[in-house]
Amino acid sequence: MTSAAHEPQDRALVVLGAGVMGVGITTLALAHGVPVTLVDTAEGVLPVARGRIREGLRMAQMMGALPKDVTTGELTEVTAPAEVDWAAGPAAVIEAITEDAELKAKVLAEVAPAVTPGTPLISNTSSIPIDELAGAIGRPEDLLGTHFMNPSYLIPTVELIRGPRTGEAALRATRELLDRLRRKVIVVNDAPGFVTSRVLHPMINDAARVVEEGTASVEDVDALMRGCLGHPTGPLRTADLIGIDNLVDSLWVLYRRTGDEGCRPCELLLSKVRDGHHGRKSGRGFYTYERAM
Amino acid sequence: MGTSTENASVEQQLLSFLEERTKTPWTPDRDLFADGGLSSLFAMELVVHLESTYDIMVAGPDLQLMNFRTVNAMVAMVDRLRQAAGE
Ligand SMILES: NC(=O)c1ccc[n+]([C@@H]2O[C@H](COP(=O)([O-])OP(=O)(O)OC[C@H]3O[C@@H](n4cnc5c(N)ncnc54)[C@H](O)[C@@H]3O)[C@@H](O)[C@H]2O)c1
Numbered sequence: 001m002t003s004a005a006h007e008p009q010d011r012a013l014v015v016l017g018a019g020v021m022g023v024g025i026t027t028l029a030l031a032h033g034v035p036v037t038l039v040d041t042a043e044g045v046l047p048v049a050r051g052r053i054r055e056g057l058r059m060a061q062m063m064g065a066l067p068k069d070v071t072t073g074e075l076t077e078v079t080a081p082a083e084v085d086w087a088a089g090p091a092a093v094i095e096a097i098t099e100d101a102e103l104k105a106k107v108l109a110e111v112a113p114a115v116t117p118g119t120p121l122i123s124n125t126s127s128i129p130i131d132e133l134a135g136a137i138g139r140p141e142d143l144l145g146t147h148f149m150n151p152s153y154l155i156p157t158v159e160l161i162r163g164p165r166t167g168e169a170a171l172r173a174t175r176e177l178l179d180r181l182r183r184k185v186i187v188v189n190d191a192p193g194f195v196t197s198r199v200l201h202p203m204i205n206d207a208a209r210v211v212e213e214g215t216a217s218v219e220d221v222d223a224l225m226r227g228c229l230g231h232p233t234g235p236l237r238t239a240d241l242i243g244i245d246n247l248v249d250s251l252w253v254l255y256r257r258t259g260d261e262g263c264r265p266c267e268l269l270l271s272k273v274r275d276g277h278h279g280r281k282s283g284r285g286f287y288t289y290e291r292a293m
Numbered sequence: 294m295g296t297s298t299e300n301a302s303v304e305q306q307l308l309s310f311l312e313e314r315t316k317t318p319w320t321p322d323r324d325l326f327a328d329g330g331l332s333s334l335f336a337m338e339l340v341v342h343l344e345s346t347y348d349i350m351v352a353g354p355d356l357q358l359m360n361f362r363t364v365n366a367m368v369a370m371v372d373r374l375r376q377a378a379g380e
Contacts (some may be wrong), residue, residue, distance in 0.1 A: 059337045062356045109296050118323070154333060242335060280334075290314075290338045 012037050013177070014090045016081065016107060017097035018049035020243050020281055021124055024076065024152035025094055027056035031153055032181050033070040034091070037079050037084050046077045061155045068180065079106070086114040092177055094146065096124040101247035104128065105136035112137040120170040120177070122146050127193040127201070127244070127253040130163035141167030144174060147196055150241055158183045163190045192257035193250070200238070201250050202262040205269065207235035211286075212268040218286045236286040240279035244272045300368050307364045310342065316376070321364040336361050343367060349374040 013020050013029050026036045030053065042044055053075065060066040078084055093111055093135035095104060112121060113261060121143045123133055139286035145161030158178055162171060171187075178185050188195050207221050216224070222234020231238075239247055248270065254263040272278070272285060279285030302360075304321055311319045315331070325331045339361050340351055349371060351360070360370045 055337065055341075058340070058352075058356055059333075062336060062340070062358055062361075063333050064358075151334070233334075237332070290342050 009033075009180075010035065011089060011091040012076070012085075014039065014084055014093045014111075016040075016095045016111070018045050018077075019098070020150055021096040021097065021152065023049050023052045023056060024150050025096060025124065027053050027060065027141070027149050027151075028148070028153040028181055030073040030075060031057060031060050031070070033067075033073050034177075034180065035073040039079070039081055039084060039088070040073060040077075046079065050075070050077065056151065056153055059151070063154055065154055079209055081111050081114070084111075084114070087137055089116055090119060091271055092120040092122055092174065094122045095193070096123055096148075099126055099128070099253060100244055101128045101132060101253070105133055106134055108143070109136045111203050112139065112142070117141075118142065118169050118173070120144060120174045122174060124148055125132065126197045126250040128190055129257070130190045131165060133194060134163050134165050135200075140165035142170045144170055145190075146174065147194060148179070151197070156182075156184055159194055159196050160187045161190055161194050163189055193254050197250055198254065201236075201254060202249060202260065204235045204239050204242075204247060205251055205262065205264075205266055208268045208286075209266040211236070212266055226286050239269075240285035240287055240289075243279050243281050244269055244285050245278045248273050262290065290291050303371050303376070304364055304368050306346070307367055314338075319364065321368075323364075326358065326362060333358075335376050336341055339367070343371060347371050347375060349378060 005248045007172070012035040014037045015026050017041045018038050022038060022040065026038050029036050030212060038046065038049065040049065041084065057066065057072065058152065093115060095108060097104060097107060104125060108121060108123070117139055121137065123130060123143065123145050125145060126147070130145045134143045137143060141262050143168045144163060147159035147161065149155045160174065184213060185215050192198065193201065210216060210221055211218055218236050225231040225234045233241065248265045251263050251265040254260065276282060280289050308319050308321070326336070336358060344351060345350065351374070355370060359367050
C-alpha cells in the first residue's frame with residue numbers, strides 16, 4: 001500500500017505500548033473511527049490488550065461515550081516497530097511505553113526516521129520533560145507531549161505539552177487529531193510532570209503516607225477526599241487506576257528532577273510495587289477488584 | 294418471568310456483592326451512581342460480574358447505565374436475559 005492510497009481520515013494512528021494507556025488511547029481512537037496500529041514488544045501483552053479494548057468499547061457505549069455516527073476503526077497489532085506499515089504514512093505516532101526516559105528516547109529515536117517529517121511524534125509520558133526526549137531525535141520540532149489519562153475514552157480533557165523546540169506544524173496536526181477524538185485540549189509548557197502529574201502525584205503520595213502513618217484507613221481517606229473535596233474517586237482509588245508501579249516511576253522522575261521530598265515515593269507505595277499489587281490492572285492495589293482490568 | 298424465589302435470590306446475592314465491595318449497606322432501589330457515588334468504572338465491573346455469575350451476555354441496547362442503576366433494575370435484566378437464553 002502506498003501513502004497515496006490513504007485519505008487523511010483513513011491514516012492510522014500508531015500507538016507504541018499496549019499497557020493501560022496504550023489500550024485506553026487505542027479504544028478512544030477506534031471509537032472515533034480512527035484506525036490504529038498497536039505495537040507492544042512484550043510477550044502475551046497484545047491478546048490481553050485486545051480483550052481490554054473490546055471491554056473498553058463496551059464501557060464507552062455504556063457510558064454514552066461512543067459516538068453513534070461513526071464506524072469503529074480497524075485495529076492492527078504488531079510486536080515490533082519495524083513491523084508497522086510506515087510507508088502508509090500514519091497520522092501520528094503516540095508513544096505510551098513504560099515511564100523510563102532512556103527507553104522512551106531509544107524507541108523514539110528508532111521510529112523517527114521511519115515517519116515522514118511533519119508527522120507528530122507524541123509522547124504520553126506522565127512526567128518526563130518533552131525536551132529531554134526531543135534531544136534523542138533528529139527532528140525535535142515534530143515531538144510534543146499529550147497527557148491522556150485513564151480511562152482515556154471517558155476523560156474529556158487532554159493536557160497538551162509544547163516543548164521549547166516543538167514546531168507549529170506538529171502542534172496543529174495534534175490538535176486536529178484531538179479534535180477528531182472530540183477531546184478538549186489545554187496547552188501547557190514543558191516541565192517535570194507538566195501540570196497534572198506535578199500536582200496529582202505528590203498528592204497521592206501524601207494520601208498513601210497518611211495511611212502508612214495510621215492516621216486513617218484507605219477507605220476513609222478516599223471518602224473524605226470525595227465527600228469534602230469533590231474528588232471523583234479519591235486519591236488512592238486513582239492510584240489503583242493509574243497503576244502503582246507507573247505512579248512510583250513517575251514520582252521518581254519528579255523527585256530526581258525537582259528535588260522535592262514530597263515526590264519521593266513513600267514506603268507503602270514501594271511495598272505495593274514489590275508485592276505485585278499494582279492496582280486495578282493486577283486485580284489488587286489499595287483495593288481488590290473482581291478481576292484485573 | 295423467572296420464579297419470584299429465583300429473583301429474590303439474585304437480589305440477595307447482588308446486595309451482598311455490593312455490600313462486600315463497597316463496605317456499606319444497600320437497598321434494592323438505591324441508585325448506585327447518584328446517591329451511591331460509585332464510579333463509572335465500577336459499572337463495568339458490575340457488567341463483568343453479572344455476566345460471569347449468571348452466564349448471560351449484556352450487549353447492544355441492554356448495555357446502558359440505566360440497567361445497572363439499582364439492584365432492582367439488575368435483577369429484572371438478569372431475569373429477562375436468562376429467559377431469552379433459555380428459550
Ligand atoms: N497509567 C496512567 O494512568 C497514565 C496516565 C497518563 C500517562 N501515563 C504514562 O503513559 C505511559 C504508559 O503507561 P502505562 O500505565 O500504560 O504503562 P504500562 O506499564 O501499563 O504499559 C507499558 C507497556 O509498554 C510496553 N513496552 C515497553 N517497552 C516497549 C517498546 N520498546 N515498544 C513497545 N512497547 C513497549 C510494555 O510491554 C507495556 O505493555 C507512561 O509513560 C506513563 O507514565 C500513564
